Amino acid sequence: MHHHLHKWHRRIGAFGALIAIYLAITGLLLNHTHDLGLDRTHARSNLLLKLYKVKPQAGRTTRTGQLTVSQLGETLFLDNRPVGQDPMPITGAVLYGDMVLVTTRGHLYIFTSQGDLVEILNQSAGLPASIQRIGLSIKSRVIVDDGNNYVAADPDLLTWTAITSPTSVDWSDVTAMFPEKRKKLSALAPGAGPSWERVLQDLHSGRLFGAAGIFLIDLTGVIILLLAISGFVTIIMRKRRT
């Protein structure tokens, strides 16, 4: 009985050890993802993008003066400089004095022409909940349209007040991004793939390999349990014999 148990304990142990090493390594890395910067870097590998079913990022662009304002995925660019992240799509941009105003569906960003962020405005500042477009009136007033209503800013862009249909507004147009531009900006954006922290979590839990991966990790859990029990029983039996 004791011999059989010991033999099985070793067999199961050999099988479990490999996966235990894998779990230990991924577990150790998971405990230090922030220190290693893995929560801030994103996977770019085609295989991982395919596994996570990541679709190609949407690219939209607009021009104001000499500047090109673009958005690839969530990353906003002033010319080729990444200047911010917004999950909602870009809806326009205008040059206002020496500042660049960029709107997404939910925010209005004020940048210097060098790309430094001056302020982010949203509904709390008096802007509509859903910004459809931005433009400059003939009197250089900034106008924002939500599809039904218009709001106009004071000269310092501090307060926004509702106005009735403005005339002679030069509205900003947003167009789809050309493939060459998309390729160029892709190299500068953080990447659409999952963060390496997420990949590690899924490796550790087995989820990255689907149901089979989860089963294997569950099986390892059971094996470790069996090892603990069989090891414990072996020790007791050995003690009893001596």
Place this chain on the structure above:
Amino acid sequence: MIPALLLFMYLSATMDRLMADQQFEVPTEEFLAQAFSGQAPKPTVLWLTGTLKDEVGAILDHKYPSLRVRYWRQDQRFAWALEEIGKDRPITAGFIINNNRLEDVQVLAFRETRGGEIRFESFTRQFDNASLKPSGQLDTRIDGVSGATLSVNAMRKLAAMALLLTQHVVK
């Protein structure tokens, strides 16, 4: 085995729910309406340039992400809505300062999955009446919240920043 699996599934579901509960957002206008009894003054902006930018940087240990911040002032009472990263995501906090002392602190937006306990009054009331020491630190000890060290640190820094900005405007 099956009971253990069921228990694991139940605990995972509970944890997910608890984590989702940590995130919340209070509109700034609601905070202002409360602070100024429904009659919030018009906003003004303060540009973070020159030595002020450096002093803010020294409190936060990094540059503030925007070049200007808005505030609301009624005599010697100021309201600020400032942001600082807790662990990964920004926390927005509102501060009411009266005669250079903190009168009220509220967490307006919490986007992290852990540490949302800093919104409770048991934590925020520790800031009551705090002012700024010449060293740029709060003159009041703020006790931490278990599991929310980074969020607590962010709140301490933002409170000191709000007091510094007020001093700068009043000067």
